Amino acid sequence: MNIVVLVKQVPDTESLVQIAADGVSIRKDDVKWIMNPYDELAVEEALRIREAKGGGVTVVSCGGPKAQETLRTALAMGADKAVHIQDPAAEGADALGTARILAAALKAMPFDLILCGQRGVDEDNVQVGPAVAERLGIPHLSFVIKVELLDGRVRGHRVVEGGTVVVEAPLPALLTTQRGLNDPRYASLPGIMKAKKKPLEVKTLADLGVDPATVGAAGRKVVVRALKLPPARQAVRMIAGETPEAVAAELVRVLHEEAKLI
């Protein structure tokens, strides 16, 4: 079974995000970068499937030079090889552009199953996985918390509002991962040492036969006009009282009479 995992490097969710001087991008200096947490689930699941069924796990990322750290992390977790699509013309791609690039890379490699996070926790587009599947003409199952491989088919347990729906698709298929699927392993020290020797191939858009005009900042269908911080709230109003009863009564009073919410 050939499994390909699509990964992305994103700012740590525990960090604040600052707007850059251009007003349409975020400050990238002084940011701690991590593997997108949903992609960690995808890497872990790929490793578990390989451990159970055999095969190989290839991780693919499209990003600047730093994205290689995330690929090395995936290799240290246990992936077999990595492909890094690095090209200045790919920078600033929107979700469709990124999907176009990733799909072109996938067309040049064998795959039975593609896994990726349900969304990147940076731009929150929730779009790349389904768009890659569409461009490859294969089915996709999104938001899965359980994966079952049958003969030539895959079952994904999809989380929807208020329940779970189990959907079956023929392979090859793409699955996007949701929290609850697994607990990703940490890279071990020997794993980190081994990762340094694992193959990591760097490719450009030309290598993939992708027209730079259709991707990157030039090919954006969605144009960012401005980034803003959410409006600040007024200072908190503390509610105090002699007893819990008094505090509770005052809280319910303000929510009822002033905020008119209950």
Added chain:
Amino acid sequence: MAEGIVAVTEQRDGTFRKVSYEVASEGRRLADALGTTLTAVVMGSGVDPLAAEIQQYGPDRVLALDHPELADYRVEAYTEALAQALAGDPPALILIGATVQGKDLAARFAARRDAGLAMDCTAIELRDGAFVFTRPMFGGKILAEVTIPEAPRIAAVRPNVLRIERRPAQAAVAKPALALQGIPTAVVEKRMDTSGRIELTEADIIVSGGRGTGGNFAPLEELAAALGAAVGASRSAVDEGWRKHADQVGQTGKVVSPTLYVACGISGAIQHLAGMSSSKVIVAINKDPEAPIFAKADYGVVGDIFQILPKVTEAVKALKG
């Protein structure tokens, strides 16, 4: 600009999800502002009652995509049906609710049409005749204003944000023939929670608990029952195994926008604050007066949730009689 607004509704088992009324109402407002028409799309198998019901929200036309293959949602069938029904000149804007299903369908359909998609919008404005979409990124730490210069344009709108407006209309219902053969996927099982719990992303009020609950959510559940609220949790409460992943609010969980968010024993990690900061009013109850949550709250109570919450529940019950 291309003509017409299309609002794609969502139903499950013959009942509209609330976001359907939100996209139809927003579609009506935008169509009026542009002096153009609104088409409401209803999808499923046996959707006549829904095609009638959606006319309460003011469409000029209803497009009923009615086919046995659309009985259960499968993205390939829904994408194909939508692509067939909306073939030809693209409308000015296609609206869809950013639910799990809506996000999935919008993403695949956008790729099919090579269309710009503004995912999970919280506002749509017209400026100088162009749509400007506001969409939170980084779980709500940043708000982006984006445009989509060329049609087709798709906006997936966050549930629970846009105003519902009833505007009864008499609309013509069109039922185009659909060719849906060879759909490769099959729904093999549905396990739905039938307890009537309120979905977090659709709830008007959320009572949420963190590490300070010590795993005891009973007082939160009781307050939520009294308020008709949903119960959420911080990442630490989920990591401890006290609550299900589906209950998690934050940048790596659900991003929510209720009118009232009651944070109980939640200190306020950055990734949690991101996921609930678009709530209209935030109440924080925490033992630690230095907890970061108070900087994001409108009302704060320093105290023990186990002493205070039961009294709040009593006061709410007394108020509601």
